[in-house]
Amino acid sequence: MELKVNEVAIPEQITFNYEELRNELTEKVSMYETLVYTDEQIKEAKEDKANLNKLKKALNDERIALEKKYMQPFETFKAQVNDIIRIIDKPIAVIDKQVKEFEQKEKDEKLEAIKEMFASVGFQPFVNLEMIFDNKWLNKTFSMKKIEDAMKERMFQIGNDVKTLNDLPEFGFEALEIYKITLDINMALAEGRKLADIQKKKKEQQEAEERRKAELEALNSAVCERMKEEREDAVENMTAEADTESATSSDNVPEQEHTNKEWVSFSCLLSIEDAQALGQFFKSRNITYRQI
Numbered sequence: 001m002e003l004k005v006n007e008v009a010i011p012e013q014i015t016f017n018y019e020e021l022r023n024e025l026t027e028k029v030s031m032y033e034t035l036v037y038t039d040e041q042i043k044e045a046k047e048d049k050a051n052l053n054k055l056k057k058a059l060n061d062e063r064i065a066l067e068k069k070y071m072q073p074f075e076t077f078k079a080q081v082n083d084i085i086r087i088i089d090k091p092i093a094v095i096d097k098q099v100k101e102f103e104q105k106e107k108d109e110k111l112e113a114i115k116e117m118f119a120s121v122g123f124q125p126f127v128n129l130e131m132i133f134d135n136k137w138l139n140k141t142f143s144m145k146k147i148e149d150a151m152k153e154r155m156f157q158i159g160n161d162v163k164t165l166n167d168l169p170e171f172g173f174e175a176l177e178i179y180k181i182t183l184d185i186n187m188a189l190a191e192g193r194k195l196a197d198i199q200k201k202k203k204e205q206q207e208a209e210e211r212r213k214a215e216l217e218a219l220n221s222a223v224c225e226r227m228k229e230e231r232e233d234a235v236e237n238m239t240a241e242a243d244t245e246s247a248t249s250s251d252n253v254p255e256q257e258h259t260n261k262e263w264v265s266f267s268c269l270l271s272i273e274d275a276q277a278l279g280q281f282f283k284s285r286n287i288t289y290r291q292i
Contacts, residue, residue: 011070016062021055107138114147121151124158126180161185171195230272261288 037045114137118129132154137147165176165188175192179185270278282289 008073014066106140110138110144113144117144117148118151121148121155123151123155124162127155127158127183131183158183161188165189165192168192170199227271231270231275 032048114133115129123132132151134150136142137150161179161183162176164185165172165179168175168189171192174195175188178191179188182188268274268278281287
């Protein structure tokens with residue numbers, strides 16, 4: 001089958017009074033651009049517009065007519081070529097389908113061979129074929145020997161990465177777990193650093209909180225001790241005063257009044273103000289009290 005196209009005579013150039021029309025119209029256009037019609041000249045303006053439209057239509061109609069005439073042979077040729085192409089496309093589609101099926105069969109067979117090779121190389125337990133697979137391995141130009149070399153190189157690299165992560169001073173386990181999923185050591189190291197930073201900040205916060213609590217406890221202890229000392233001093237002073245007053249007043253109180261009273265022992269948790277107020281109450285009631 002061979003395409004044979006007969007020699008075609010190129011159509012002659014179509015000529016008309018192009019220069020004459022162009023020059024005349026260019027002159028009139030410049031005149032119309034500055035022309036202002038009066039009310040009495042509106043009829044004349046309409047006639048000028050009609051004449052210009054008539055000339056425009058004549059030019060366009062002639063172009064369309066000649067275009068169809070000139071293009072007719074080409075349109076016939078184009079239709080015939082497209083008809084032949086449609087006939088050619090049918091066997092191409094059939095052949096292409098069979099070629100693709102054959103190529104897919106070859107790829108499927110090669111994929112099975114790659115799976116067997118992967119199982120024999122001895123990758124780490126957490127590695128599967130999908131994690132390291134390269135689509136170019138299925139190309140005809142990529143031999144099984146090259147695939148084996150690529151697998152072994154990747155396996156050794158993974159081993160080195162695992163050692164690097166295991167040697168991390170902190171969060172090596174967590175980083176390794178990320179690596180087992182991604183096989184991306186940079187991502188794993190970044191995660192390890194992130195966890196280490198979080199732990200460091202947490203420890204710093206805990207230490208700051210412990211220091212704050214210790215300072216508060218020390219301050220509270222000091223305040224309590226000071227209050228205790230002040231209360232003891234106040235009670236001692238109050239007791240001394242009460243003993244003096246009791247001794248004086250007891251001399252003047254009839255024996256009958258003492259016989260109606262009994263000693264009662266108790267302890268109270270008092271502030272300095274409370275102790276002073278209680279002392280005034282005892283004094284007002286003529287109650288004898290002493291420290292126990």
